[in-house]
Amino acid sequence: MKILQANNFDLLLNILKENEYEIIGPTIQNGAIVYDKIESSRDFPIGYTDKQTPATYRIEKSNNDAFFHFVVGPQSWKRYLYPPVQKLFTAFLNGNAIKFEKEEFLPIKYAFIGVRSCEIQAIEIQDKVFFGGEFQNNRYKTLRKNSLIIAVNCSKAESNCFCTSMESGPEVKSGYDLVLTEIIYDKEHYFLINSGSQKGDEILSQMNLLEADENALKLGKDVIEKTKSQITKHLNISNLKELLLKNIESSIWEDVAKRCLSCGNCTMVCPTCFCMTVEDYTDLQKTKAERIQKWDSCFTLEYSYIHGGSVRVSVGSRYRQWLTHKLASWHEQFGTSGCVGCGRCITWCPVGIDITEEASKIRKISEYQNISLEEN
Amino acid sequence: MVKSKKPKLAVWKFASCDGCQLSLLDCEDELLDVAEIVEIANFPEASREVKPGPYDISLVEGSITTPHDAERIHKIRRQSKILITIGACATAGGIQALRNFKDVREFINLVYANPKFISTLQNSTPISHHVYVDYELRGCPINKYQLLEVLNAFINNRKPNIPNTSVCIECKRKGITCVMVSEGKVCLGPVTHSGCNALCPSYNRGCFGCYGPKEASNTSSLANQFESMGLGNYDIVRTFRGFNAYSDAFRKESEAYEK
Numbered sequence: 064m065k066i067l068q069a070n071n072f073d074l075l076l077n078i079l080k081e082n083e084y085e086i087i088g089p090t091i092q093n094g095a096i097v098y099d100k101i102e103s104s105r106d107f108p109i110g111y112t113d114k115q116t117p118a119t120y121r122i123e124k125s126n127n128d129a130f131f132h133f134v135v136g137p138q139s140w141k142r143y144l145y146p147p148v149q150k151l152f153t154a155f156l157n158g159n160a161i162k163f164e165k166e167e168f169l170p171i172k173y174a175f176i177g178v179r180s181c182e183i184q185a186i187e188i189q190d191k192v193f194f195g196g197e198f199q200n201n202r203y204k205t206l207r208k209n210s211l212i213i214a215v216n217c218s219k220a221e222s223n224c225f226c227t228s229m230e231s232g233p234e235v236k237s238g239y240d241l242v243l244t245e246i247i248y249d250k251e252h253y254f255l256i257n258s259g260s261q262k263g264d265e266i267l268s269q270m271n272l273l274e275a276d277e278n279a280l281k282l283g284k285d286v287i288e289k290t291k292s293q294i295t296k297h298l299n300i301s302n303l304k305e306l307l308l309k310n311i312e313s314s315i316w317e318d319v320a321k322r323c324l325s326c327g328n329c330t331m332v333c334p335t336c337f338c339m340t341v342e343d344y345t346d347l348q349k350t351k352a353e354r355i356q357k358w359d360s361c362f363t364l365e366y367s368y369i370h371g372g373s374v375r376v377s378v379g380s381r382y383r384q385w386l387t388h389k390l391a392s393w394h395e396q397f398g399t400s401g402c403v404g405c406g407r408c409i410t411w412c413p414v415g416i417d418i419t420e421e422a423s424k425i426r427k428i429s430e431y432q433n434i435s436l437e438e439n
Numbered sequence: 440m441v442k443s444k445k446p447k448l449a450v451w452k453f454a455s456c457d458g459c460q461l462s463l464l465d466c467e468d469e470l471l472d473v474a475e476i477v478e479i480a481n482f483p484e485a486s487r488e489v490k491p492g493p494y495d496i497s498l499v500e501g502s503i504t505t506p507h508d509a510e511r512i513h514k515i516r517r518q519s520k521i522l523i524t525i526g527a528c529a530t531a532g533g534i535q536a537l538r539n540f541k542d543v544r545e546f547i548n549l550v551y552a553n554p555k556f557i558s559t560l561q562n563s564t565p566i567s568h569h570v571y572v573d574y575e576l577r578g579c580p581i582n583k584y585q586l587l588e589v590l591n592a593f594i595n596n597r598k599p600n601i602p603n604t605s606v607c608i609e610c611k612r613k614g615i616t617c618v619m620v621s622e623g624k625v626c627l628g629p630v631t632h633s634g635c636n637a638l639c640p641s642y643n644r645g646c647f648g649c650y651g652p653k654e655a656s657n658t659s660s661l662a663n664q665f666e667s668m669g670l671g672n673y674d675i676v677r678t679f680r681g682f683n684a685y686s687d688a689f690r691k692e693s694e695a696y697e698k
């Protein structure tokens with residue numbers, strides 16, 4: 064474990080640039096902390112923090128000059144690894160022959176800086192989706208393999224975070240190339256920095272940093288412990304999969320449908336949601352066609368359209384599809400939960416529907432039903 | 440080889456501002472291409488030459504507001520293979536449908552020196568209340584790229600890419616930060632049909648609902664949220680009474696808050 068002084072942070076950024084990385088990290092844009100290009104450490108939301116509750120998000124001045132004193136915002140890294148709109152191919156008509164031309168992409172080397180523990184878990188979940196099986200998404204895979212993950216241990220939690228329930232945080236334990244812990248103590252401001260991979264070693268070895276002492280290591284542990292203690296939202300996941308799948312006909316789904324707008328915001332902000340649709344476009348001369356892939360959502364009517372109509376017409380069935388996929392059938396499909404407890408879907412739902420509350424309603428109802436069954 | 444005949448296109452106007460038809464002229468770069476593949480047979484805004492029907496495609500702009508127009512639309516339907524309504528007036532009655540919530544005779548008496556010469560209907564209604572409509576293109580005004588897309592799809596015999604999802608989906612794909620969640624601004628995006636590519640949120644404003652209700656438009660839940668953000672009944676009525684005030688979902692919601 065080494066020490067990187069806050070006022071020397073650009074050393075890291077410069078080395079990343081020398082190693083031909085495109086640096087993406089947190090920065091303030093239009094009242095939110097989003098992930099965009101980082102040129103220097105001044106681009107970070109220095110001295111700002113976020114406040115989040117269901118359906119509200121605000122940034123405000125914090126009482127220190129921390130670089131990373133906030134949690135996750137409206138965007139996730141999937142915007143870079145799996146862009147919202149991508150052209151897949153172009154087809155040309157030449158006489159009677161059709162020629163297909165695959166869309167090339169730039170194999171950019173991204174350095175993602177400020178990646179949180181829950182986000183690493185989300186990226187690893189998408190890895191399974193995009194190249195864990197027989198069909199490989201070459202574009203995602205290339206960008207992912209090229210990327211460098213510079214994680215940061217969260218120095219605070221917000222009221223919608225529930226990573227401790229999903230065993231995804233707040234401490235970064237694996238899946239990183241470099242990991243930072245930001246320490247502000249007694250007029251000192253520095254980062255503990257450690258490597259978790261060969262790529263990380265290579266960057267670290269170019270920096271010539273001092274070793275961290277006992278005291279710094281202890282302060283680092285304190286940061287994580289304090290964050291853990293700030294987490295107030297919990298989801299009881301024991302037996303949850305069975306519980307949800309047993310309650311497919313529950314009245315809960317129609318109850319949530321009264322509030323749900325089927326707007327799809329929850330799926331757009333979720334770092335693990337991966338659904339997409341394709342649209343085919345033609346030119347007016349009938350010589351060229353293009354296929355465009357776009358993020359889609361299980362909340363749209365067209366999403367479940369098959370010959371003859373949509374399968375999920377009622378909003379209740381759409382919400383049920385989403386929640387049971389995240390927390391139940393994802394396990395069968397990919398061997399993990401589809402939720403990492405980042406809380407984005409709760410913050411960015413315009414009416415503040417809370418996945419943990421809806422899931423615990425199911426638990427309560429079925430516990431109640433079990434009791435009344437036993438009584439009868 | 441015999442060249443296949445070009446499909447005949449007609450553009451019709453009812454009570455409206457002309458903005459939607461103008462978006463066809465606004466296609467500037469693409470207009471010549473369009474003229475090459477369809478025969479613009481009846482489009483007074485663009486050309487004085489009017490060819491008789493029947494027409495393969497009729498684009499209808501505007502709402503029905505007079506007894507005369509209520510007859511005329513039937514004649515147009517009879518001459519049109521495919522009838523596409525374009526814009527909020529034709530699809531929902533337009534901004535002029537605000538009169539549907541009041542007594543139109545009072546307006547006439549106030550505005551005109553000789554009210555007896557005025558022949559008008561109490562309500563401004565969408566075309567679909569009068570004749571069968573094949574497709575609707577929403578918006579106030581419509582998006583010219585959507586119009587091109589519909590014509591293009593027709594020519595190429597394919598499904599047009601006009602998704603009926605919420606504005607939020609476009610907003611998020613574009614990477615816009617939600618103005619409702621991050622700033623507490625009133626936004627109709629979650630209940631509004633997509634098509635504008637989240638124009639207003641991109642300029643840091645809430646959606647005004649120009650494209651009318653999306654499918655399964657849960658206006659009452661959103662109105663509840665507006666209430667908890669501090670909006671009063673009057674503001675909520677005003678929010679839903681815009682260009683699409685007389686669409687079913689928005690009308691019911693504004694009426695619920697008027698009581």
Ligand code: SF4
Pocket residue numbers: 329332333334335336389401402403404405406407408409418
């Ligand atoms: S379901 Fe919600 S809390 Fe879970 S990972 Fe997705 S956005 Fe985060």
Ligand code: SF4
Pocket residue numbers: 322323324325326327328329330362411412413414415416
């Ligand atoms: S749960 Fe919330 S964000 Fe998701 S579709 Fe429903 S209203 Fe929209």
Ligand code: SF4
Pocket residue numbers: 328413606607608610611615616617618619620626627628629637640645646
């Ligand atoms: S700004 Fe409006 S359209 Fe965009 S996500 Fe928020 S509610 Fe939806």
